[in-house]
Amino acid sequence: MEPFIYNGLPSRVIFGAGSLEQLDREIGLLGAKRAIVLSTPQQRAQAEALAASLGSRAAGVYAEAVMHVPVETARAARDFATQAGADCAIAIGGGSTTGLGKAIALETSLPIIAIPTTYAGSEMTPIYGLTEAGVKKTGRDLRVLPKTVIYDPALTTSLPPALSLTSGVNAIAHAAEGLYAQDANPIVSLMAEEGIHALGQGLPRVMQQPGHLAARSDCLYGAWLCGTVLGSVGMALHHKLCHTLGGTFNLPHAETHTIVLPHVLAYNRAAAPEAMKRIARALHADDAAQAAFDLARDHGAPTALKDIGLTSTDLNVALDLALRNPYWNPRPVERIPLRALLEAAFEGRRPD
Ligand code: NAD
Numbered sequence: 001m002e003p004f005i006y007n008g009l010p011s012r013v014i015f016g017a018g019s020l021e022q023l024d025r026e027i028g029l030l031g032a033k034r035a036i037v038l039s040t041p042q043q044r045a046q047a048e049a050l051a052a053s054l055g056s057r058a059a060g061v062y063a064e065a066v067m068h069v070p071v072e073t074a075r076a077a078r079d080f081a082t083q084a085g086a087d088c089a090i091a092i093g094g095g096s097t098t099g100l101g102k103a104i105a106l107e108t109s110l111p112i113i114a115i116p117t118t119y120a121g122s123e124m125t126p127i128y129g130l131t132e133a134g135v136k137k138t139g140r141d142l143r144v145l146p147k148t149v150i151y152d153p154a155l156t157t158s159l160p161p162a163l164s165l166t167s168g169v170n171a172i173a174h175a176a177e178g179l180y181a182q183d184a185n186p187i188v189s190l191m192a193e194e195g196i197h198a199l200g201q202g203l204p205r206v207m208q209q210p211g212h213l214a215a216r217s218d219c220l221y222g223a224w225l226c227g228t229v230l231g232s233v234g235m236a237l238h239h240k241l242c243h244t245l246g247g248t249f250n251l252p253h254a255e256t257h258t259i260v261l262p263h264v265l266a267y268n269r270a271a272a273p274e275a276m277k278r279i280a281r282a283l284h285a286d287d288a289a290q291a292a293f294d295l296a297r298d299h300g301a302p303t304a305l306k307d308i309g310l311t312s313t314d315l316n317v318a319l320d321l322a323l324r325n326p327y328w329n330p331r332p333v334e335r336i337p338l339r340a341l342l343e344a345a346f347e348g349r350r351p352d
Contacts, residue, residue, distance in 0.1 A: 004185035009231050011124065012148045013224065017213055020115065020152040023050070023090070027057055030111050030147055032088035034059040036081050038100050039093050040066065043117070046155075047092055050115075059084040065097040067253065068246075071132040074103035081110060091146070092155075094118030094167070095253070102128040102144035114146035117156055119167040119199070119219060120254070121174055121227025123149045136247045145231070151224055153216040161210050165301050166254035168203045168219055171226035172196050172292065173261045177236050178229035179275035180268060182328045188232045189278070195225030196282035200295070207299045237329040238264040241342075244321045245310070255308050258301050259348070262293035263341045266351035271331035289351040297350070304348025315342050 014022055027035055036059045039047035044063035051058035062080045064073055077100055081089060091101035092115040099122060101112040106128055114123035126145040129138045159167070175192035178184065202218030209215065241264065242256050266289035269276055276288040285291030297303050305315075319339055326333070344351070 001186070005183065006185050006187050007232060009124065009126065009145060009228070010142075011145055013151065014148070015151045015221065015224070017152060017154045017217065019150050020050075020155065023113070023115075023150060024054060024057065026113060026148050026150065027054070027088060027090075030088055030113070032111065033057065034084070034086050035088045035090050035113070036084055036086040037061045038065055038077065038089055038091045038097050038104075039063045040097055043093050043097070050090065050092055059086040062100075065091075065093060065100040067096050068131040068136050069096070069099040069103050069129055071103075071130050073100065074107075074130060078104050078107050081108065086110065088113065090115065091123075092117065095120035095122040098122040098146070099129055101146065103130055105144045106141055109143050111148075112144075112146040113148045113150065115150045115152065115155065116220070116223070118159060118163070118254075119171040119223035119226075121171050121223055121230050124224060124227030125231030127231065136243075138243075149224075151220050153213055153220045156216045156220055157211045157213065159210075161207050162301065163254065164206050164210065164219070165203055165296070165299050166252075166258040168199045168206075168223070169261060169292065169296055169301070170254045170257040171223045172199055172295075173238055173242075173257045174230035174235070175226040176261065176265060176275070176279050176288070176292075177238050178226075178233050179278055180272035180330045181233035181236065183233050184275075185233070188229055191225040192229045193278045193282045195222045195229065196279060198222030198225065200283040203295065204299065234328065236327070237267065237331075237333055240327055240329075241318075241322055245305070245318055248318065248321060249310055249314050251305070251308055251310060255302050256305075258296050259303055259305055259308065260345050262289045262296070262351050263345045265289035265292055266344075267337065267341050268330050275330075287351075293350050302348075305342075305346045307348065310346060312346070315346055318342060 205215035
């Protein structure tokens with residue numbers, strides 16, 4: 001076996017249907033007394049019900065989380081937490097809400113309890129993002145890693161099927177790139193393959209029956225593992241491209257990941273054969289790139305960038321931006337093959 005470095009990330013995970021009932025105990029275990037509850041406007045009712053269930057431990061609800069964490073929202077949330085005398089923050093929702101919690105923690109070191117309701121995986125990473133004047137900056141800081149994560153699959157049955165699918169493929173993308181990461185290691189690769197397998201099993205069943213709790217459990221377990229991979233090893237071309245496309249053209253996060261992933265896997269196919277074998281095995285398929293495409297197409301997810309708002313002019317801008325700062329990828333990132341990749345993703349062609 002080749003030498004490797006493994007960095008474990010310190011977080012406590014409570015997993016299982018009904019585990020939300022343990023929230024009060026978990027707040028106490030952190031030594032906290034007053035929690036603010038964060039959510040998006042769409043999940044305000046859920047956040048308010050949660051705050052009501054906490055009684056005197058609730059310090060208020062801040063339901064203004066939006067995509068990409070604008071710095072103004074982060075400041076307002078931090079001020080709200082300070083004025084409410086909060087000593088802990090609960091983030092109930094997807095990556096946008098967890099991201100807001102992280103932005104508060106970055107400034108205040110307030111402990112975060114994350115209660116994820118999508119498969120984005122942000123709760124398992126020390127990565128934060130903040131958008132100022134239209135530019136999104138990301139960074140790593142252990143202060144933003146949620147101290148406790150409560151995974152309750154019952155909270156995910158309301159996630160609409162279309163978003164469940166794209167959010168699940170977003171998670172698979174973390175694991176897929178983790179398998180061929182420059183700093184990949186055997187422990188994280190185990191989590192990556194198991195995470196893809198769990199999502200590959202769960203997602204088709206969720207699409208047929210969104211309320212299927214066992215299938216939802218599989219997906220959330222897979223999302224946890226894939227999120228851990230994202231937090232533990234470096235990402236490559238896929239995440240770089242999605243960051244560029246999402247940030248510059250304001251494309252929807254999970255859909256963009258879903259469309260781009262098969263094409264990046266095809267791009268990296270010959271350069272990372274072992275990773276491709278493991279992805280394909282996890283999805284019970286012969287080819288990783290085609291399996292990722294089929295999973296999306298067969299269940300009605302968008303497969304073409306032109307269908308989610310990108311124009312052919314944008315494609316040229318994206319190409320230039322993606323080539324601007326060099327970064328590691330198993331296959332060198334070069335203009336001509338990258339253009340072919342983007343064109344295939346634009347048109348929604350199944351990888352050969
Ligand atoms: P999101 O958090 O924006 O959620 C999308 C919508 O779905 C929101 O309106 C939300 O309220 C709603 N929703 C969430 N769960 C629901 C449920 N169970 N039932 C009904 N509605 C529900 O989307 P996302 O894809 O989870 O997160 C995307 C954001 O997270 C992006 O900004 C991305 O950059 C970030 N992200 C960060 C990391 C990281 O490590 N820092 C990792 C992954 C994603």
